[in-house]
Amino acid sequence: MEFGKSSDEVMFKKWSDAFKDPFVFFFTKWVEKTSMVELMQNRNYFLGIYQSQKYKIWRGYAFENLAHNHILELKDALGIGAVFTTSHYWRYVPKNTEEQGVQIDLLIIRADGVANIIECKFTNKPFVITKKYAYELENKATVFNEQTNHKFMTTVVMLTLNGVKENEYSGYLLGDDMLIGDIV
Numbered sequence: 001m002e003f004g005k006s007s008d009e010v011m012f013k014k015w016s017d018a019f020k021d022p023f024v025f026f027f028t029k030w031v032e033k034t035s036m037v038e039l040m041q042n043r044n045y046f047l048g049i050y051q052s053q054k055y056k057i058w059r060g061y062a063f064e065n066l067a068h069n070h071i072l073e074l075k076d077a078l079g080i081g082a083v084f085t086t087s088h089y090w091r092y093v094p095k096n097t098e099e100q101g102v103q104i105d106l107l108i109i110r111a112d113g114v115a116n117i118i119e120c121k122f123t124n125k126p127f128v129i130t131k132k133y134a135y136e137l138e139n140k141a142t143v144f145n146e147q148t149n150h151k152f153m154t155t156v157v158m159l160t161l162n163g164v165k166e167n168e169y170s171g172y173l174l175g176d177d178m179l180i181g182d183i184v
Helices: 007-018 022-031 036-041 045-050 053-069 073-079 131-147
Strands: 084-094 102-110 115-121 153-159 175-177
Touching: 007 153, 045 053, 053 102, 053 115, 073 084, 073 102, 084 131, 102 131, 115 131, 131 153
Parallel strands: 115 153, 153 175
Antiparallel strands: 084 102, 102 115
16 A cells, blocks of 8 residues: 555545546446447447447547646647646536636646647547637637636647648637647
């Protein structure tokens, strides 16, 4: 047992570390509770999962998990590897109907006062920033700054599998566009 920690704390640490592993993350969601009979009788079991909306939503969360697990490499790619930072998910739940809520996939708060909002998008082709999505990005930065009283620079970085397609909105608010393959 680790010095100064209860057995519950040690078990939680081991359990939480396991969920950072991509295979364990996949296994516990898609295989563990599936019977061997179901797996053996359905030759295309995983193809069926892959095409489901439930899987598409899950792989977005898995992609965010990958970004959180590679924060050091992400910082290096941003050129801030030596800067002290904190990183986490962030969201704001509106208190009334006049306010808008937002969710930030990965927020990096830097010791130099800059906040990097990292948007993680897993798509099979280059991600397209539409006029509506550009507004959502701007709104995330605005709500974050208002709710936290952040007075320094806030940038938006897109982390994608296949890049961002250039269009009239692709440069809007973006501090950077990064490919996950360049990081991991």
